[in-house]
Amino acid sequence: MDMNRQNKYIDSLIFPLKQELKFLEREEDVLNFYRAKVMKKEESTHGDIITFIIVQAFDHNKNPILRKFDFERIFKEDESIKVLFDLKKTPSFCFQTKILSVNEKRYTFLTIIESLPREFYLRLDGSIFTTYKTLQRLKKIRKDGKYLDVNILNAINSVEETTREDYQQSDHNETENFSSSSLKYSEDFVDIFKNLKLEDKNLISKEEEYKDFIKKIKKLGFLIEYNKLNNSQKESLLFSKKNKSYRIIGPPGSGKTKVVVEIVKTLLYAKKSVLVCGPSNISVDNILSSIIDSEYYKKIKPKLYKLGSFLKTSKTLSCYHIESMANESVLPLLEKLNQAIDNKSDQKTIKALRKKVSEKKKEFIMSTIRCTDLAFATLFSSYKMKDNKYFDWIIIDEACQARESESFLSVLLAKKFILVGDPYQLGPTVKSETVELKSTFFDRICSTPTFFLNEQYRMSKLLISFSNSYFYSNRIISSKKTKFKFFNRSEILFIDTSNHNSKESKLNSSIKNTFEAEITIKIIKYLESKQNIYDVGIITPYSQQAFLIKDILPKVSFPIQVSTVDAFQGQEKGIIILNFVRANKQQEIGFLSDLKRTNVALTRCIHGLIIVANSATFLQDEFYIKLFGHLHANAYCINPAIFDIILFKAK
The missing domain is CATH 3.40.50.300 (P-loop containing nucleotide triphosphate hydrolases)
Known part of the structure; x- marks a missing residue:
């Protein structure tokens, strides 16, 4: 793929993201803060329903914005928002919720927080914020003009390009009623499966090059549970030995997580570095939890960490979060800082200690990322590693729930990728009904070798x-x-x-x-x-x-x-x-x-x-x-x- 075609592909990712943000006057309005005033508070069985109005806007540096805003264009029903108690304090107490209703410039949300102040601040959150950041990352890649990895480009290269004119013809209906094109999209994928070319069953395990590999895995016994896998699961694991990117389709109850865990263990055994990603913390935490509970982890104890939102990581896995590990590494410094605060030391000393804590934590995190061969992150968080680690493999679980742009940015972090998902379950969540926004990287690389887990146990x-x-x-x-x-x-x-x-x-x-x-x-x-x-x-x-x-x-x-x-x-x-x-x-x-x-x-x-x-x-x-x-x-x-x-x- 030459640079021109590479740029066209990136443009095809950028354009629908811009469409997703077109309701904003400016893209950077995603980063704004808005001062709100409580007008009414009603009790319900699920919590308090807060009715409020928006009275002022601030930019991302917290400076007042003088231009007029159409707030109803920005804050719509079901929009994810972050509510902050104070704009001056850092960090300020905050929580996430959604807009329940919009009526004549009055908005409502549901909360279980009892001590909500009369005035508070809010900003757009969730998928809109992710869309904005993803768009900026793609624009930077486009501007830098570097050639992308040939393995990724080859996977994309086999797909016919979609022109910008095709995007502009898309229906942008934003109600719950799907357009006919959306229904056609669903039906097309049912038809595609009927003609799907899968890797030949039992062919791989019969190849000579795999016989020694299988013997070695079997000798590990309970560490890699190869014998507990069914035939389709075994084939999807063994293909990783070919050192080629591939896809795994896993219908409901077919043991996708089990297969991913055994693939991760097999790759680590082969001295490969692995990044495990997913569109949500839940998908990533499920695999991380299964790895930690495995006999392989208990005996081999490979170094691992999770990157991303500490608050969204389950409590049982919080000790594996890189932020938690970084805090542990600077405990003596934190004790000194706390003593200085308790003793009411001068601000210069406290400021110097805070700076040192921050620097040491950053050093620890960078060092850990560079030296650890097993990492877990959401797709959005994974891109933070782009300058510090290039993995041998990336495995994206629930890849059919992730936007094409997010998966694409993540696969740039590794030499090879394995995408795991089910194209017949729900796809990415988007505000617009544009068909291209529902498309995934899993769909895009349909000519990539594909395995189907054909036994379900649910x-x-x-x-x-x-x-x-x-x-x-x-x-x-x-x-x-x-x-x-x-x-x-x-x-x-x-x-x-x-x-x-x-x-x-x-x-x-x-x-x-x-x-x-x-x-x-x-x-x-x-x-x-x-x-x-x-x-x-x-x-x-x-x-x-x-x-x-x-x-x-x-x-x-x-x-x-x-x-x-x-x-x-x-x-x-x-x-x-x-x-x-x-x-x-x-x-x-x-x-x-x-x-x-x-x-x-x-x-x-x-x-x-x-x-x-x-x-x-x-x-x-x-x-x-x-x-x-x-x-x-x-x-x-x-x-x-x-x-x-x-x-x-x-x-």
Whole structure:
């Protein structure tokens, strides 16, 4: 790839990010602070709902901005914000939340903080801040004009370029209703899988060059658990010996984390340096936790660290955070500093000690990054290492949830990469509905060698059957058996609310369905009466439905988690209760037209799945016609009236 094509590719990443920030008057407004005034405080079951107005803007240096702002253009419903108590104090007490509603220049958010001052400060946070920083990093690479690593460019080079004109034709609808292009995007990926070229099964392990390698791994016994992997997992591990970048597709319950952990251990055994990344702290912490709990770590004790937000790292893993390690390294200096403060020493002495602590911590962090062969970081945090370490391998978990630009910046930190994910689960979270923003680096490098983990251990064959057929071309093998059945009929219970009193109602930008929520509560009470032993997840596409169910949920003896589908991705529960919510004569289904969202919802259960939905609302959609047809053939299907009769007889 010549420099011209390299720049065109980087431009293709820059342009959609600019589109994401186009609601701002200037891109740098992301960094501004805003002074707000509390107008009203209302108690709710989830905390206090704060109504406020914004009265002044400050730049990133905390200087007042004199130009006028259209604050409603900046702060929208569901926007992530950081709330600060004081702009002058550093650090100031702060917390993160989201804008609940916007109405005539009045805004609301939810908080459990009781001592919120009358006036406070806020700034944009979350994905918007990440977008801005990612954009600046890409612009710098473009400006520097250095040739990128040939291995990365080769992976990208095989993909046909998209022109800027193509981006400008994209639909930028910012409501919950997906455009037809978004639906086409989902359908295209289903079609792509049918023609996906995977590496030949059992071919790699038969090659002569791997025989000695396999023998060495097997001799390590429990340190690298090669013999505990199934064939598809073994193949995806062994390919790392080829020293080529590749992808691993892992459907729900297929043991992606287990494979990644064994690959990491194998690469370390081969004296390779490894950076493990993911789009969120949860994805990274899951792998870090599994590594630490392994016999390999307990016996070999490889040096490792985690980089990124200390506050977002789980408490059990905080000691592995590089910031925590740096604090430990300067304890004697910190004690001196604290003594100086307690003794009310002169400010010059205190300032000098603070500077020394800061310098020593920085030295420790830089030295640790350079000398340690195993590192963990979110994609956003990983880029901070660009000037201090170049790894042999980078492994990106949940790569299909990460924006293409973020993954691209991270793979620049290593010679080779392994991307692990499921392209049929939910993709990156973006504000705009531009299709290009939903694209991932995993999608971009589709000609890269690809492995498919074809055995799943989460649920029975019936529970995975629809997703297996529609999304995965029946490639998934399910060996798990279950005796669990609802009313001794099926592992799937479908309560169809069509022709009953099921109506949706809109609240702010979200939707709720009181009838479905009431049925859900009846289900919970029934499970309690039958001494249910499984944990339960109640999931719904809409946040207002989740709020409604939480408000009326009774206390029971078994664990329950209520969540949106998006927030529940990557999790599992014994029994899942799914509310579809949509019920209208216009047959509008909103962002349930994103097939990936429904695939996530259908694949979270271990033992049983209960679907509460108004099928009549979905009869214009080919996908849902097939889904409800599948349910009528395989689930125990009843209406709310019959369900009430069953509950009455069960008393």
